[in-house]
């Protein structure tokens with residue numbers, strides 16, 4: 001795990017965008033990654049792959065202002081006190097996630113959070129900067145029938161932390177900000193019902209209030225509300241556990257509420273949807289940002305590969321980059337991610353494409369291995385939200401894709417739509433989702449497909465991991481392993497831990 005530590009909070013990047021760092025913390029299997037993926041791609045990942053810590057970047061375009069969001073999705077280890085403190089020093093905002101179906105996890109989160117507040121958030125000698133603004137999120141709201149954590153419990157935790165409280169479903173893509181109705185008997189009520197992505201806008205708003213205080217904040221300019229400087233003080237002091245939380249009715253983040261309601265109004269009218277864009281993880285990559293519409297799902301058409309893109313793929317024959325239109329030389333884009341591979345691809349494109357994907361290179365066996373490994377595969381798709389590049393393979397029709405390319409239509413990617421570009425044997429692939437903020441590999445052979453997530457820190461790491469996976473797929477196929485599960489035309493092979 002590599003976590004970059006920075007002491008300064010949100011800053012203006014050189015490109016002029018405000019950037020904030022968000023850490024997502026919570027017990028195991030509560031849906032942290034699913035929420036992040038939902039934010040980045042507007043899709044839901046169903047299969048569970050245990051997380052290692054992962055950083056990804058997104059760009060939230062909220063009411064005309066582009067905010068860069070640097071998200072640290074943590075594993076269960078992130079719940080350890082020392083790790084949390086570490087993250088807290090790094091982050092501008094913290095999203096505490098629990099599952100409404102997991103009482104034990106909720107209690108664990110609550111205890112940990114309270115310990116942190118006790119340790120860092122109180123008293124004059126305590127360093128309040130160590131406790132960034134928080135948002136408490138109860139996920140898996142779609143599983144109401146097996147709810148174990150009441151809204152009241154979540155709300156009380158948020159009250160103790162002086163943070164805002166949302167219930168959400170990464171699966172269904174909604175989120176509700178939960179508040180107590182003033183002067184009522186104390187029951188919680190959802191005050192807004194919006195898209196899951198507004199959780200992240202909510203976190204941005206909390207940071208906005210806590211750290212920026214910009215007079216020209218989008219909230220103030222768009223929502224006819226007072227500027228954040230008139231709201232509350234940046235860093236709040238915490239009352240600590242057990243202290244009276246009578247002021248629950250006072251929104252802990254007025255700006256956040258305005259933001260949420262502003263967004264809600266907009267999403268209701270559908271007049272203007274927020275747009276979220278994904279940025280390439282690698283700063284050097286000159287890949288245009290792709291907007292992911294936050295419009296309702298019904299308004300989104302299913303993804304299709306345009307003719308224009310198809311032409312591109314034909315031109316390059318070996319490479320298909322749906323996220324990058326009209327790119328004269330795909331090799332040069334790859335070159336930015338992996339100069340070595342880029343050179344090879346360019347070279348091979350200039351040579352006889354049909355015979356060899358790669359020229360001989362004694363210094364690097366990878367490409368030779370790859371063409372060897374991949375022969376016999378009908379297709380392989382290596383997708384990545386941020387890293388939009390990958391591998392070329394002869395005979396196999398390997399496609400590189402970015403989740404964002406289909407995410408801009410906010411629906412699932414269709415594998416079928418790629419079959420027409422496959423070379424070799426005929427494939428009948430079932431349509432299925434492929435998505436996630438992580439690089440994602442889909443291999444298909446003889447109508448069988450195998451998909452799994454690929455861990456990658458960088459483009460070259462992605463390529464290396466993709467290679468390993470392709471190799472394992474080939475081996476597994478050859479061995480006819482009994483671990484394979486086959487249903488219909490989908491073959492699931494055990495995911496190799498990288």
Ligand SMILES: Nc1nc2c(ncn2[C@@H]2O[C@H](COP(=O)(O)OP(=O)(O)OP(=O)(O)O)[C@@H](O)[C@H]2O)c(=O)[nH]1
Nearest residue numbers: 029030031032033034046048050051140169170171
């Ligand atoms: N029903 C339902 N399932 C969800 C939801 N969000 C996540 N899941 C499922 O919960 C499981 C765990 O999701 P992850 O996103 O991997 O959880 P995580 O908190 O990142 O897990 P760790 O990596 O162990 O920290 C997966 O099988 C998801 O499909 C949700 O909103 N509703």
